[in-house]
Every structure is written in structure tokens, then in C-alpha cells.
Amino acid sequence: MKILAAMSGGVDSSVAAALLIEQGHEVVGVTLKLWGGASDSGCCSVADVEDARRVAQQLGIDHWVLNFVDEFEAAVVTPYAEAHAAGRTPNPCIECNRHFKFGHLLERARKLGFDAVATGHHARVALTPSGRHRLRRGTDRAKDQSYVLHMLTQAELSRCLFPVGEITKAEVRARAMALGLRTADKAESQDVCFVTASDGRKAFLEPRIALHAGSVVDRAGVTVGRVEAVELVTVGQRRGLGAGGGADKRFAVSVDTSAATVTVGSLDDLLTDTVELGQMSWIDAPLIAPAGVEAQCSAHGRPVAARYEGDIVRFAERQRRVAPGQSVVLFDGNDVIGGGTAIEADRSRR
Amino acid sequence: MNVPAYLDHAATTPMWPAAVDAMLPYFSERYGNASGSHAVAREAKKALEESRDLVAECLGAQPGEIVFTGGGTEADNLAILGRHELQPGEVVCSAIEHHAVLHAAGEVCAAPRVASVTSGGVVDLDVLVDLVDSGVSLVSVMLSNNEIGTIQPLDAIRKIMAERAPQAVLHTDAVQAFPWLDVASLARPAELVAVSAHKFGGPKGVGALVVREGVKIAPIVHGGGQERGRRSGTYNVAGVVGMAAAMQATVADRAATVARVGALRDRLADGLLQAIPDSSETGDRSSKIAGNCHLSFGGIESESLLMLLDAAGVYAAAGSACQSGAIEPSHVVTAVGLSDARALGSLRLSLGVTTTDDDVDLALSVIPPAVARLREPL
Numbered sequence: 001m002k003i004l005a006a007m008s009g010g011v012d013s014s015v016a017a018a019l020l021i022e023q024g025h026e027v028v029g030v031t032l033k034l035w036g037g038a039s040d041s042g043c044c045s046v047a048d049v050e051d052a053r054r055v056a057q058q059l060g061i062d063h064w065v066l067n068f069v070d071e072f073e074a075a076v077v078t079p080y081a082e083a084h085a086a087g088r089t090p091n092p093c094i095e096c097n098r099h100f101k102f103g104h105l106l107e108r109a110r111k112l113g114f115d116a117v118a119t120g121h122h123a124r125v126a127l128t129p130s131g132r133h134r135l136r137r138g139t140d141r142a143k144d145q146s147y148v149l150h151m152l153t154q155a156e157l158s159r160c161l162f163p164v165g166e167i168t169k170a171e172v173r174a175r176a177m178a179l180g181l182r183t184a185d186k187a188e189s190q191d192v193c194f195v196t197a198s199d200g201r202k203a204f205l206e207p208r209i210a211l212h213a214g215s216v217v218d219r220a221g222v223t224v225g226r227v228e229a230v231e232l233v234t235v236g237q238r239r240g241l242g243a244g245g246g247a248d249k250r251f252a253v254s255v256d257t258s259a260a261t262v263t264v265g266s267l268d269d270l271l272t273d274t275v276e277l278g279q280m281s282w283i284d285a286p287l288i289a290p291a292g293v294e295a296q297c298s299a300h301g302r303p304v305a306a307r308y309e310g311d312i313v314r315f316a317e318r319q320r321r322v323a324p325g326q327s328v329v330l331f332d333g334n335d336v337i338g339g340g341t342a343i344e345a346d347r348s349r350r
Numbered sequence: 351m352n353v354p355a356y357l358d359h360a361a362t363t364p365m366w367p368a369a370v371d372a373m374l375p376y377f378s379e380r381y382g383n384a385s386g387s388h389a390v391a392r393e394a395k396k397a398l399e400e401s402r403d404l405v406a407e408c409l410g411a412q413p414g415e416i417v418f419t420g421g422g423t424e425a426d427n428l429a430i431l432g433r434h435e436l437q438p439g440e441v442v443c444s445a446i447e448h449h450a451v452l453h454a455a456g457e458v459c460a461a462p463r464v465a466s467v468t469s470g471g472v473v474d475l476d477v478l479v480d481l482v483d484s485g486v487s488l489v490s491v492m493l494s495n496n497e498i499g500t501i502q503p504l505d506a507i508r509k510i511m512a513e514r515a516p517q518a519v520l521h522t523d524a525v526q527a528f529p530w531l532d533v534a535s536l537a538r539p540a541e542l543v544a545v546s547a548h549k550f551g552g553p554k555g556v557g558a559l560v561v562r563e564g565v566k567i568a569p570i571v572h573g574g575g576q577e578r579g580r581r582s583g584t585y586n587v588a589g590v591v592g593m594a595a596a597m598q599a600t601v602a603d604r605a606a607t608v609a610r611v612g613a614l615r616d617r618l619a620d621g622l623l624q625a626i627p628d629s630s631e632t633g634d635r636s637s638k639i640a641g642n643c644h645l646s647f648g649g650i651e652s653e654s655l656l657m658l659l660d661a662a663g664v665y666a667a668a669g670s671a672c673q674s675g676a677i678e679p680s681h682v683v684t685a686v687g688l689s690d691a692r693a694l695g696s697l698r699l700s701l702g703v704t705t706t707d708d709d710v711d712l713a714l715s716v717i718p719p720a721v722a723r724l725r726e727p728l
Contacts, residue, residue, distance in 0.1 A: 033676035049674040062660075066653055067676035110728055112657055 001115040002026045003161065004108070006101055007056060007063070009048030011183045012120030012164050014055040015172045018179055019163040020118055021059055028114070029056040029063040032100055034072035035194045055181050068104055075099040077194060081208040084201075087257035088325030089234045091148075091341075092192055093299075098151045106159055118161040121145045122169070125157050133157035135283050135336040140168040147299050150329040150339035151281045202232055214260035216241050219253075219269060230255060233262050235323035236270060253321065271318040275328055276311055277340030287337055293330040297322045297342075303331055354663035355709035359549075359641055359702030360496055360526060361667055365596065366551035366703075372595035373553065376588035384585040385576060394587045401594035408597040409543060410534025411560045417567075417580045418558050418590050422525040422546030424570075425559040426450035428581065429521040429542040430490060432567035434458040437519070439487025444473040444502065445685040451490050451523055452681075465491075469687045471500035471633030479510050486515045493527035493537055497682040497698055498633035499642025501531065508539035519565060525549055525557075529600055529702065530608055530639035541565045547589065551703060552596030556589030603703065611701045612640035618699060618710045619643045625718040632686060632696065641705075646688055646696040650724040653677050655697060658720040664713050667698045 005017040007029040020027045031052040049065055056063035076095045083090035101119055109117045122138030123146040133154055137144040152160065164172050176184035195204045205211060214230035215223045225242030227233055233241070237252045241264055250264040275297070280286070287293070289310040294303035297319075305316035308330060322328055322342040329339035356364075382394030399413070406413040419425045430441065431454055441455045442463045455462035463486070465478040473491055482489065489511055494501045504522055511518050521542035524533045529550040537543045543560035547553055561567055561580065573582030616635075623629050628648035647655075652668030656677070659666055669680040679693040688696070699713060 031674075033674050046674045049676075053675070064653075064657055065675040065677075067678060069676075069678075107728060108654060111654060111724055111726075 002113060003028070003116050003118050004105065004112070004114040005029050005061075005118045006105060006120075007031050007052040008120065008189075009045075009051035009055075009183065009186075010120060010189060011176050011181070011186050012122070012169075012172055013052070014120070014181050014183045015175045015179075016118050016120040016161075016163040017056070017061065018059055018175060018181070020161065021061065023163075027059075027061050027118075029053075029059075029061050030105070031063070031065050032105065033065050033067045033069060034076070034096065034100060036069045037194060051183050051186070055183055058179065058181060066105075066108065068100055071104060072096070072100065078208075080192075081205055083325050084205055084231045085209040085257065087230065087233075087255040089323035090325045091299075091327050092194075093148050094151065094327050097148055102149075102152055102156045102160065106156060109159070116159045116161050118163060120164055121149060121162045122165050123149050123162045124165040125160060125162060132284055136165075137331075137334040137336075138162070138165040140170075143169045145299075146331075146336050147296055147301075147327070147329045147339075150283070150327065150336050152283065153281065154284060157283070202229065205229075205231065212257065212260045214257075214262055216262045216264055218250075219263065219265050224250075224264065227262055230257050230260050230262055236320050251320075267320075270320050272321040273315050273318045275313050275315075275322045275342050277313060277328055278311070278343040280311075280338060280340040282338035283336050287330065293332065293337060296329045296331060297326060306330075352663055352712050353708065354665060355705075355712040356665050357643075357699040357701060357705070357709060357713060358665050358667050359529075359705070360499075360698065360700035362548045362554065363529070363551050363702050364704055365548075365553065365592070366599040368599050369552050369592045369595040373588045373592040376591055380587075382587070384587055385574065394585070397591050398585055398587055401590045404594040404598055405558055405590075408534060408601050409545065409558070409560050410538060411543075412563060414578075415560050415562055416558050417561055417577045418556065418586070419544075419581055420583075420586070421555055421557040422448075422523070422544055422549070423450040423557075425544035425546070425557045426490075426521075426523050426525075427454045428559050428567060428570050429544060429561075430454040430488065431458060431570050432580070433488055433519055433521070433542065433565075435568040436566050437487045437517075439518070440483075440485045441488045441490065442478065442481045442486055442518075443490040444478075444492065446471065446473075446495050446498070446500075446682045447490060447492055448496055448523055448525070451492070451521075455490065467500075467685050470637060471495065471498045471686050472637055473502050473507070475503065475506055475510065478507065479514065482510055482514045482518070484515060484517070486518045488519050488521060489515070490521040490523070492523040492525075493533065493543075494524075494531060494639045495633075495682060496526045497680055498644045498686065499526070499638035499700075500633045501527070501536075501637050501639060504536065504539045527639065528597075530604070530641060532604070542567075547593035547596055550596050550600045552593040553589050556586050556593050558593070600703075607703050608640045611703070611705055614705055614707065614710050615640055615643050615701050618701070618713055619645065621710075621714045622717055625714070626721050629721075630692075632683060632688065641701040643699040643701065644683075644696065645699075646683070646692045647721050648692060648695060650695045650721055652694060652696055654724050655695075655717075655720055658723065659716060662712075662716040662720065664716050666713075667700070668696050669693070 003025045007013045031049050053063045080090045080092045122143040124136040126134040137146045211229035216225035233255050251270045253265040254263045291308045293308050295306040296303040307314045326342050330337040382390040384394040384398045402413045406416050441459045444465050463481040491502050520540040522540040523544050525546045541562040546557040632644040669677045683693040
């Protein structure tokens with residue numbers, strides 16, 4: 001096959017390209033330039049592009065840099081800022097995957113005559129006897145990234161390859177080491193690629209959205225503290241709520257940016273047995289409610305038993321509520337069924 | 351695959367064999383440091399000064415007016431930074447200058463005065479005239495543009511300066527002009543003239559700045575005081591020898607090359623414009639150097655086009671590559687009034703001394719179907 005390999009400059013995508021070459025495919029490497037501003041790592045810094053290019057040279061394949069800076073700003077950065085303005089906790093990596101790695105890049109690949117796009121995600125695509133595609137957790141369960149790929153559809157999965165999903169991270173590093181790739185012991189990228197650790201979220205959002213100081217109130221409506229910016233508070237957050245030391249731990253249980261209010265409560269107040277989802281997408285046919293599933297509510301969260309009831313997912317056991325804007329992904333064992341975005345922290349208690 | 355067609359001579363050129371031959375001894379038996387005094391050093395110094403004589407002649411300057419640099423960017427920086435240090439003031443430049451000029455100007459002045467260009471790609475003198483006044487110390491306008499190839503009217507600019515800013519110095523970036531134009535006479539109005547060897551069949555990493563007699567510049571590279579204190583650092587003897595040989599070869603061949611390549615360029619540009627709907631040429635052809643063919647196509651991204659052309663053995667360019675290597679819409683193409691969408695669909699084919707009929711044939715056979723393919727709906 002002719003494969004366009006997305007190379008971020010990290011070890012996983014380096015080895016993904018190497019594995020495809022070993023398998024006899026015709027591979028061309030591309031690095032997406034998504035972000036023009038400051039970055040610790042992620043996929044867009046000049047140093048990362050240089051790493052990707054050098055790896056491509058070592059592997060003996062062509063390498064191109066594709067410029068998607070404007071599209072990234074519109075499809076990922078602006079919605080990220082807007083979600084914060086609305087008091088949600090966005091997951092920009094999901095939007096990036098949706099729009100770029102499997103949106104623009106797949107389209108570009110098709111135009112240029114490539115059969116498939118490969119990335120360094122730890123996930124697997126399997127084909128059923130009836131010719132349907134399944135998205136499966138990666139072999140290395142601890143590094144599994146199927147959560148961030150849950151929005152893929154059959155059409156996309158038929159043209160996606162995740163070569164390192166078949167091996168463990170340790171094997172990935174060993175392969176890179178054996179090939180003498182400079183990315184072999186490169187640290188994993190963390191957090192949002194366009195928000196630097198040194199400046200942080202606040203500095204990033206300040207020029208983009210209005211940040212409002214707000215009150216921290218308890219469940220009875222009594223003001224117990226202040227926050228510098230309600231837009232920066234995440235449901236479930238405990239630190240930085242100015243809610244005093246006290247014996248009881250207090251958690252943000254809801255954020256109302258229009259009223260500039262953060263409501264705090266005890267751990268028990270934070271627990272809920274439901275989450276309401278919007279923007280549902282399905283790997284194959286939509287699940288028919290009600291159905292037993294396992295729900296995973298963060299990239300590295302533990303899947304919990306739940307029941308899909310339409311727009312609501314009901315957990316078997318109460319658990320910390322999911323911050324609006326976060327993705328909830330439904331699994332059947334190792335197979336991703338689909339997922340959506342939490343649009344309401346808690347419906348049952350309102 | 352066919353023999354590939356290298357159509358990116360504005361990026362760099364293959365070296366003249368004579369220039370390679372001239373350089374080789376200076377990597378081996380004639381390895382001297384031209385700053386020394388013994389026989390080995392003197393041999394290197396002699397080669398350096400012979401080269402300086404040649405370069406001066408080719409640039410219409412005196413040997414003492416030549417400052418060897420590490421390339422065109424350094425020459426532009428030396429002109430602007432080095433001049434500004436001794437005579438601070440406002441800097442005027444055109445909107446289509448190379449980044450070596452734009453960024454250097456931005457370094458010395460908070461807000462360089464930027465003269466817009468006409469849709470034909472030539473600096474708008476009616477705009478420039480209002481930017482030039484007694485507060486201006488330096489005007490920098492390139493002799494020909496690196497992307498769209500348009501030639502700029504230095505004589506007219508000098509005239510404006512003589513009337514409105516007699517104190518100011520004129521710098522011209524002649525990096526792209528040298529293969530095609532008689533820089534010795536056309537750059538005469540400028541006190542500072544920058545060239546770069548690898549654009550005319552010389553080696554990379556060496557260039558020169560003409561600093562006319564009586565014009566002073568401060569160094570930007572400090573050290574042993576070479577080049578009369580204007581550019582320190584051990585002489586790149588092999589590089590300078592190679593540049594001089596390439597200049598000689600270029601000048602000797604120039605009239606014939608311009609005529610031959612100009613005809614190839616016309617065939618290429620006209621052929622593509624005719625074969626590709628919704629295509630246009632950037633800049634007036636009558637104002638261009640002979641090797642430039644800059645086109646834009648609606649409904650495509652040049653990024654993809656370059657990939658298809660590369661795969662088919664046609665090596666071209668588009669926009670300007672940023673630090674990461676990503677292609678960004680070019681300030682030059684935007685300055686001549688192309689819409690953003692159109693700027694993203696631009697293509698620069700730059701011909702040179704080694705360009706053949708076959709190169710043009712290959713480009714004509716490969717580019718129209720590639721553009722058509724990218725326009726197909728998925």
C-alpha cells in the first residue's frame with residue numbers, strides 16, 4: 001500500500017513508520033504544522049519537526065511538512081477557548097484527531113493517491129468476517145489511546161493504520177533504539193500541545209476570552225471563597241478554590257460562568273450515577289439503548305460498568321462527575337463502541 | 351521516471367564545473383590562512399585578492415569596495431545593521447524585500463517604512479516618494495525579486511532620494527539579479543549591493559557586499575579585523591575563489607543564457623496558462639528576469655501540488671518555507687494583491703543556466719494534470 005505516515009517527532013510515530021516500511025509498504029512521512037505559537041512539545045515545535053524529518057531520513061523515506069495552522073486555530077484553538085468561556089473542560093486532542101489526523105490528513109492523502117494514513121496511536125483496527133472495522137484497545141493496555149480515537153467512523157477506519165498498537169511501548173522504544181532513531185528515548189508529550197507549562201492555561205486564555213473573578217459558594221448558596229477566574233475551574237477540582245483549609249475537602253461540583261459562580265461540595269456531592277452525552281459518534285451501528293457497556297471518562301481513566309440509556313449513561317456505582325466538555329467513551333471489553341461529550345455534570349440532582 | 355526537471359534555481363543552483371575546479375586546490379595543497387605572512391599564507395592571500403579583483407569587476411566596483419561575507423543574508427544584514435549603527439534613522443524598503451532585509455530593518459527600527467508594490471510587482475514610486483524624507487537614513491530595495499522575479503527601478507528611487515533625502519544611503523539586494531542582469535551597471539545607483547554565490551553557480555555560504563568608497567559601515571561580526579575591519583573571521587578562501595570563478599562564468603554566459611532561458615520561460619508560462627483553467631501569472635512578465643515563472647491556480651493548495659510534482663520529478667517551490675519547513679503564504683504574493691486563497695495556490699518555477707527544453711516539456715506534461723487532479727472532488 002501507499003501510506004502517508006503522520007510523524008509528530010515522537011517515538012511512537014517514528015516506529016509506526018518504520019514498521020510499515022518493514023512490512024513492505026511505500027511510506028511517505030508528513031508532519032502537520034498545526035500551531036504557530038509557543039509549544040513545549042506536542043506536534044508543532046521546530047525541534048519536533050526536525051526530529052520527524054531526521055527519523056524519515058534515517059528510514060529512507062520522503063518527509064513533508066503540511067501547514068494547517070489556520071485550520072487548527074479555527075477548529076481546535078478557538079473552540080477550546082470558547083469552551084473554557086462557557087465553563088466547560090474541553091479536550092482539544094479529540095478535536096485535533098477528529099479534524100486533522102483523520103479529517104484533513106485523510107482527505108489530503110486521498111487526493112495525493114495514498115491508500116491509507118498511519119499514526120503512532122496505541123490502538124488496533126480489526127476487520128470482522130463481515131467486513132466491518134472494529135477499533136480496539138492497544139496491546140499495551142497502560143498506553144492504550146483508543147479513547148482519543150473513539151470518533152472514528154467505518155469510512156475512516158478503513159483507511160487508518162495504527163502499527164504500534166500491536167506492540168508494547170517498551171517494544172516501541174526497543175525498536176527505535178535498534179534502528180538508532182534519535183527519538184528512541186524521547187519523553188512523551190503531555191497535556192495540551194499549544195499551552196506551555198511555563199505560561200499555563202491562564203496566560204493562554206487571557207488574550208482570547210474574558211476571564212471573570214467569581215464567588216465560590218457551597219451547596220446552600222453561602223459564599224465561602226473567591227476564584228481569580230471561573231473559566232479556569234474544572235468540575236472535580238479541589239485546589240485553588242480559596243475555600244479555606246477546613247477539615248472537609250471541598251470539590252468544585254459545578255461551574256456557572258454566566259453567574260461567575262463555582263459551587264463546591266463534599267466528595268459525596270461530587271459523586272453521581274449519570275452523565276449526559278452530546279455529539280455521540282459510533283464506530284459502527286449506533287448502540288440500541290438500553291445496553292450494558294463500560295464507560296471510560298478520561299484518557300487514562302479506569303473503565304467502569306455502566307448502562308447506555310440513550311443520551312444518558314448510568315454508572316453501576318456512583319463516581320466523580322464528569323466535567324462538561326470531557327469525552328465519555330463506551331467500550332465492550334477491548335472494543336470501542338462509540339462515545340460522546342459530557343454536556344451536563346449531573347442531571348439527576350438539578 | 352523521466353530525467354527530473356530542476357526548476358528551483360531561485361532557491362539554489364548547481365555549481366559551474368569551472369568554479370568547482372577552481373576551488374578544489376584550496377581544500378588541499380593551498381590550505382593557507384590568508385591572514386598570515388609566510389609562503390603558504392601568501393598563496394592563499396594572492397588567490398583571495400585575485401578573486402576580489404574579479405568580483406569587483408563583475409559588480410562594477412573597486413576591489414577595496416568588496417567585503418566578502420558568509421552569504422547573501424549576512425551581506426544584507428551587514429548593510430542594514432552596519433549602516434544604521436553609524437547613521438541611525440528611518441529605514442524605507444519595499445513590501446517584497448527578502449526576509450534578510452525585512453527582518454534586519456525590523457531589528458534596527460521599530461517600524462520600517464514599507465512601500466507597497468503595484469499589481470505588476472514593481473515598487474510603487476508614488477508611495478515611496480512620500481516615505482522618503484529628511485529623517486530617512488537608509489533605503490533598501492532589491493534589484494529583482496526572489497519569488498516573482500520583478501526588476502525594481504533603482505535609478506528612479508535614487509532620483510527620489512537625491513531630491514528628498516540626500517543624506518540617505520541606498521542598499522540593494524542583488525542576490526537574485528546577478529544571474530540575469532548586468533548588476534555592474536543596474537546597481538550603480540546603490541552604495542551598498544549584496545550578492546550570494548550559490549544563486550549563480552557558486553558555492554553556498556559565501557557572498558559579498560559592495561560598500562562604495564566613502565560609505566562607512568560598522569561590522570556585525572567582530573574579531574580579527576579582516577576585510578578592513580568590516581567583517582572579521584578567517585577568510586573562506588576556497589569559497590571566495592569559487593564565487594569569483596562562478597561570477598566570471600556567469601557574466602561571460604549571461605547574454606546568451608538570458609535569451610535562451612527567456613524563450614524557455616515564455617514557452618513554459620504560456621503553455622501552463624493555456625493548459626490550466628483558472629490560472630494566472632504573478633507580476634508583469636515584461637518586468638521580470640528571464641528565469642522566473644510564477645503562477646497561481648484557483649482551487650488548490652500548492653503544498654499538495656509540490657508533492658505531486660516532486661513525485662513526478664518536477665522540483666519547484668511555492669511561498670516561503672518557515673523554520674519548520676511548512677509552506678506559508680508569501681508576503682510577496684500577498685503584496686502584489688493576490689487573495690489569500692489564490693496565494694495558497696501559487697507555484698514558482700525558476701529556470702537557470704542548466705534548464706533544457708526537456709525540462710520544460712516535462713513540466714508542461716506533468717503540471718496541468720496534477721492541478722486537474724487536485725481540483726477533482728473527492
